[in-house]
Structures are given as structure tokens and as C-alpha cells.
Amino acid sequence: MSYEADEDEHFDVGVGSFPKDFGYGPFDQEGDGPPVSIGGEQKPRILLMGLRRSGKSSIQKVVFHKMSPNETLFLESTNKIIKDDISNSSFVQFQIWDFPGQIDFFDSAFDSDMIFGGCGAVIFVIDAQDEYAEALNKLHLTVTKAFKVKQSIKFEVFIHKVDGLSDDYKMETQREIHQRANENLGDSGYDQIHLSFHLTSIYDHSIFEAFSKVVQKLIPQLPTLENLLNIFISNSAIEKAFLFDVVSKIYIATDSSPVDMQSYELCCDMIDVVIDVSCIYGLRDDNEVAFDHQSSSLIKLNNGTILYLREVTKVLALVCILREDNFDRQGVIDYNFLCFREAMQQVF
Amino acid sequence: MKQIVVPVDVEHSHVRFLGNLVLNLWDCGGQEAFMENYFASQRDNIFRNVEVLIYVFDVESRELDKDMHYYQSCLEAILQNSPEAKIFCLVHKMDLVQEDQRDLIFHEREEDLKRLSRPLDCTCFRTSIWDETLYRAWSSIVYMLIPNVKELEQSLNQFANIIDADEVLLFERATFLVISHCQRRNHRDVHRFEKVSNIIKQFKLSCSKLAAQFQSMEVRNSNFAAFIDIFTSNTYVMVIMSDPAIPSEATLINIRNAKKHFEKLERVSQAQSALAK
Numbered sequence: 236m237s238y239e240a241d242e243d244e245h246f247d248v249g250v251g252s253f254p255k256d257f258g259y260g261p262f263d264q265e266g267d268g269p270p271v272s273i274g275g276e277q278k279p280r281i282l283l284m285g286l287r288r289s290g291k292s293s294i295q296k297v298v299f300h301k302m303s304p305n306e307t308l309f310l311e312s313t314n315k316i317i318k319d320d321i322s323n324s325s326f327v328q329f330q331i332w333d334f335p336g337q338i339d340f341f342d343s344a345f346d347s348d349m350i351f352g353g354c355g356a357v358i359f360v361i362d363a364q365d366e367y368a369e370a371l372n373k374l375h376l377t378v379t380k381a382f383k384v385k386q387s388i389k390f391e392v393f394i395h396k397v398d399g400l401s402d403d404y405k406m407e408t409q410r411e412i413h414q415r416a417n418e419n420l421g422d423s424g425y426d427q428i429h430l431s432f433h434l435t436s437i438y439d440h441s442i443f444e445a446f447s448k449v450v451q452k453l454i455p456q457l458p459t460l461e462n463l464l465n466i467f468i469s470n471s472a473i474e475k476a477f478l479f480d481v482v483s484k485i486y487i488a489t490d491s492s493p494v495d496m497q498s499y500e501l502c503c504d505m506i507d508v509v510i511d512v513s514c515i516y517g518l519r520d521d522n523e524v525a526f527d528h529q530s531s532s533l534i535k536l537n538n539g540t541i542l543y544l545r546e547v548t549k550v551l552a553l554v555c556i557l558r559e560d561n562f563d564r565q566g567v568i569d570y571n572f573l574c575f576r577e578a579m580q581q582v583f
Numbered sequence: 584m585k586q587i588v589v590p591v592d593v594e595h596s597h598v599r600f601l602g603n604l605v606l607n608l609w610d611c612g613g614q615e616a617f618m619e620n621y622f623a624s625q626r627d628n629i630f631r632n633v634e635v636l637i638y639v640f641d642v643e644s645r646e647l648d649k650d651m652h653y654y655q656s657c658l659e660a661i662l663q664n665s666p667e668a669k670i671f672c673l674v675h676k677m678d679l680v681q682e683d684q685r686d687l688i689f690h691e692r693e694e695d696l697k698r699l700s701r702p703l704d705c706t707c708f709r710t711s712i713w714d715e716t717l718y719r720a721w722s723s724i725v726y727m728l729i730p731n732v733k734e735l736e737q738s739l740n741q742f743a744n745i746i747d748a749d750e751v752l753l754f755e756r757a758t759f760l761v762i763s764h765c766q767r768r769n770h771r772d773v774h775r776f777e778k779v780s781n782i783i784k785q786f787k788l789s790c791s792k793l794a795a796q797f798q799s800m801e802v803r804n805s806n807f808a809a810f811i812d813i814f815t816s817n818t819y820v821m822v823i824m825s826d827p828a829i830p831s832e833a834t835l836i837n838i839r840n841a842k843k844h845f846e847k848l849e850r851v852s853q854a855q856s857a858l859a860k
Contacts, residue, residue, distance in 0.1 A: 497793055504789040509802050511782045515775050516749075516823050517804040529805035529827065536795040 285360030351384040398436035460488035472561035715777030
């Protein structure tokens with residue numbers, strides 16, 4: 236995981252010296268720094284790779300830049316490496332590198348040490364609506380190359396554009412890609428490489444869900460967060476709680492009960508409402524941010540469900556789903572939340 | 584009974600709006616064969632007792648002259664059968680026009696339409712289904728159809744003053760169109776009503792995926808608190824408060840108390856319009 240400072244300078248990432256360890260830092264901040272700063276200057280890098288027209292740029296625009304899926308039709312083909320720093324606005328302090336699909340690994344200009352060295356995860360995007368034989372070759376090449384540079388990289392395969400496929404066909408495609416990719420690795424003696432697969436589409440929340448899972452793997456504190464959430468919900472009679480990165484609507488942690496897609500989507504939509512309404516009525520001037528330390532929201536549905544949102548840090552929100560009957564004791568919930576927030580600040 | 588004629592497709596539908604206000608939508612197909620039919624054999628049937636005519640123009644249409652010809656035939660029939668009708672023109676599909684051209688083209692069309700509508704008076708809106716313009720147009724149209732709108736506005740003003748709100752919006756429950764509002768503090772965004780309608784409608788849609796409806800909502804940050812709640816049987820209310828020191832419960836109780844008054848107002852207006860029929 237070593238990363239040379241001079242390498243960084245010549246690549247002009249714009250950050251000062253890096254600590255030895257590249258990734259989210261260990262628990263060595265003793266709460267004396269600003270409590271909300273997360274990870275400091277360490278930015279794990281997520282690489283977005285795949286063949287040309289596989290949908291890499293669209294994914295990035297939809298997840299991190301709030302572009303509507305329909306608009307992505309007009310994106311032009313990427314022809315150089317696009318580096319996108321998500322650091323300032325979002326919890327996920329990482330860079331996304333969007334590679335042009337036609338990049339050649341054997342080109343001498345391609346410095347794989349530099350590209351993969353500081354990288355936490357590689358997302359490889361495969362267009363499920365297209366022939367994927369070539370994509371599988373490229374995947375194999377990418378993965379083995381990256382693995383040689385850094386063994387701890389997480390490999391995530393997005394089987395993308397599945398919105399146009401029937402459920403049966405989706406499963407069949409996933410099974411086949413899974414099998415063939417692993418066979419390829421096995422044949423060349425790379426059994427130890429583990430690939431994770433996700434079915435994704437930008438037209439529903441599956442892309443956010445998949446990104447959530449990738450990002451969670453890069454957070455070493457995840458077990459602690461889950462534990463905190465478990466304690467919080469069981470003491471507050473809450474059914475489900477998500478810790479959201481507000482900007483990307485990625486959930487970086489949830490309690491250990493199973494995630495139901497529909498609830499997750501509703502929570503995402505709630506965040507949209509909160510941010511949109513706050514942008515209209517909650518800004519006195521342009522320098523202010525819509526999501527601030529007092530941000531909170533409460534939505535009641537007619538089926539006795541309550542959605543409750545509270546600000547945790549500048550970039551994180553806790554969204555809870557609970558029964559209306561259990562909201563009688565809002566004081567207890569609020570108190571527990573404050574304890575949870577305090578604990579969170581100790582973690583980061 | 585209100586009647587609106589929208590010549591786009593061939594369909595009759597009734598939309599119960601604000602409870603007693605029934606929009607009798609006649610969505611009339613635009614194909615030539617239908618059009619001729621409307622002006623000949625069906626003339627009386629369609630154009631009698633029309634209160635509102637909404638005519639939709641495709642801004643990108645290549646047959647402008649023909650469009651105008653049909654529009655004028657329509658007006659002629661209106662003039663004969665329902666001379667009191669209000670006329671609205673939607674210059675639609677504005678999203679297809681380049682952004683810097685939109686103002687120019689719309690004003691051109693508006694002028695043409697106003698000239699061609701004489702002696703009747705028409706109100707033009709530029710619309711697109713992809714943004715909030717369509718809400719704006721419909722809100723303005725519906726606003727003119729509410730029977731006791733003045734009284735409603737007065738009560739809303741009173742209510743806003745009593746609870747010290749920055750702004751109070753009244754939404755129609757089914758469509759989430761803003762039908763009345765009271766503003767006590769300047770706001771820089773003139774399009775906010777349409778935006779809010781849109782935001783809430785989107786969320787309503789998300790809830791319906793879970794077979795649920797949302798009942799109330801509270802959103803706040805350090806500068807404001809917004810409360811959206813079911814109000815009368817036909818409306819939702821939205822209250823914007825800028826004093827974060829006022830506890831939510833206080834505002835919620837105030838909203839609850841105001842409900843009775845507005846319910847009464849609604850019943851009175853229903854009784855009135857029943858008499859008028």
C-alpha cells in the first residue's frame with residue numbers, strides 16, 4: 236500500500252504528503268481534530284474501467300453529479316482519463332478515474348504501478364446488452380495486471396444496462412459472466428483473485444446499491460458502524476436505519492437486518508425531497524449549504540410508517556424507518572440519536 | 584359544472600377537482616378527420632356550455648397555417664356557442680426549441696395568437712412536460728376557476744399572519760397544483776411553487792410504489808422549517824417558518840386548528856356553487 240509522495244506530485248493530485256497507509260485511516264484520531272473530518276487527506280481511489288460505450292461515464296454522472304439517466308444519452312465518448320475528485324462534497328473521499336474504453340495496457344505510456352498503486356477498488360463495467368466476449372478478455376487482463384501491482388485491490392464487476400433484460404435473462408447473464416470470468420482466472424493460475432458481481436442499471440436504484448456495497452468495502456470502520464447502528468435501532472424501536480452519504484445517496488452502512496430495495500429507494504427519495512426543499516427555502520444566500528447541522532426531516536405515511544432523517548456530519552445523514560406507534564417516545568429516539576452521533580464522531 | 588375542451592385526443596374524462604369542481608375534460612383528437620367532424624356534425628355538442636378552451640400548439644409544427652386555421656375555426660364555434668368562455672393557448676413542446684431561441688419564438692407565437700384570436704381574448708403559456716412550465720400553466724388556469732378564491736386568499740393571509748409564517752401554500756390534493764398562496768417575505772425564486780409541486784409529486788409517486796400515501800412532512804435546517812400536511816378534504820397545506828425557535832408542535836397545532844375554518848370555507852363554497860347550478 237505504499238505510495239510515493241513524488242509520484243503524487245508529478246501526477247498533480249493537489250494534495251500534500253500522504254501518510255504511509257493509503258486508505259481510510261486507522262482509529263488514531265483522538266478527537267482533537269475537527270470531529271467531522273473524515274479520513275483526512277487519504278483518498279482511496281476507485282477506478283472505473285470497461286470497454287468503450289459500456290456506460291462508465293454515465294454511471295459516474297448519475298451517481299455523483301445528479302444527472303438524470305435520460306440525459307446520459309447525450310454524453311460523448313470519453314477519450315482521456317477523467318479524474319473526478321469527490322472529496323469535498325461527499326463522505327466518500329475518493330477519486331473516480333474514468334478510463335477511456337479503448338485504453339491499451341501494453342502501451343508504454345500506461346504506468347500500471349501508478350494507476351493501480353493507490354487504488355482501493357476497480358469497478359469493471361460490462362454492457363450486458365452487448366456481446367461480452369471481448370469485455371471478459373479485457374476484464375481478465377485488467378484484473379491480473381492490477382493484482383500484480385497490488386493484491387489488496389477489490390475487484391467489482393458491474394453487469395450493466397440490465398434494465399432492458401428480463402429477470403431470467405439477467406440471472407442467466409450473471410451466471411455466465413461469473414462462470415467464465417472465474418474460469419479464465421483459474422486457467423491462468425489466479426485462483427486467489429476474488430471478483431464480486433453486481434447487476435446494475437442507471438434507470439433504477441441498483442447502481443446506487445452496487446456503489447454502496449463497493450464503498451462499504453473501503454471503509455475499515457464498517458463493523459463498528461454496523462454495530463453502532465444495531466445498538467441504536469434496538470434501543471429506539473426502529474425497524475431499519477441507513478447511514479447515507481447525502482450527495483451520492485450511497486449508504487455507507489446499515490444495521491444488520493436485511494436490506495429491502497424498496498425501503499432503500501424510499502429513503503433515497505426522501506433525501507432528494509429534503510435537499511430540494513432546503514435548496515428552495517433554506518438558503519439565505521448563495522454561500523450557504525442546504526444540508527446543515529440542523530437538517531432534519533420527518534415524513535408520515537398513511538400505512539403507519541414514519542421516515543425520520545437527522546444530520547450526522549456535514550456529509551452524512553441517518554435515515555430511519557419506524558412504526559408510528561413507536562414514535563410516541565420521540566424524546567428517547569432523539570436522545571439515542573445524539574449518543575449515536577457522538578459515537579460516530581469518535582469513530583472518525 | 585365546468586367544462587374544459589382540450590383538443591388533443593378523443594376522450595372524455597371527469598376529474599374531480601377541489602371536491603365540487605368537476606373538470607369535464609374533453610380531450611379531442613387533433614387528426615384532420617376528427618377536426619372536420621367537430622366543426623360540422625358535432626359542433627353544438629362540443630362547443631356548447633364551454634367555460635374554458637385550452638388549445639395546444641406544437642411549437643415545432645411544420646403546418647403552422649393549418650394549425651392556425653383549425654384554431655380559428657374553433658374560436659368561431661366558441662364565439663357562436665359559448666361566447667363567455669376563457670381561452671388559453673399552450674405553446675407546447677418548448678423543450679425541443681434551442682434554449683436561447685425560446686423567448687423569441689414564444690413571443691412571436693403569442694403575438695400571432697393574440698392577433699388571430701380577436702375579438703376573443705386569449706392567454707398564452709409556453710409549456711413542456713419536462714419542466715415545471717406545465718404546472719405553472721395549469722395552476723394559472725385552475726386558479727381562475729375556483730369560485731371563492733378571494734375569500735380563500737383572505738383566510739390564508741390571516742392564517743399566515745397569526746402563525747407568523749413566511750409563506751403558506753395551498754395545494755389541490757389530487758394534482759398538487761398550487762391553488763392559492765400567501766407570501767409574507769420576499770423570495771428570490773419565482774418558480775418555486777412549480778418546483779415544490781414537482782418535488783412533492785415525485786415523492787408521492789415513490790410512496791405509491793409501496794402502496795402508501797404520504798400524510799405529512801416536515802423538513803428543516805438552521806434557517807427554516809417547512810410543514811406539509813393534509814388540510815381540508817381537498818387540499819394540502821404547506822407552511823414555511825423561518826424562526827427555528829418556534830417548536831414544530833406549535834406550528835402543527837396551529838395548522839390543525841386552522842383546518843376547521845378552511846373546511847367550513849370549502850363547504851360554503853360548495854353550497855354556493857350548488858345554488859349557482
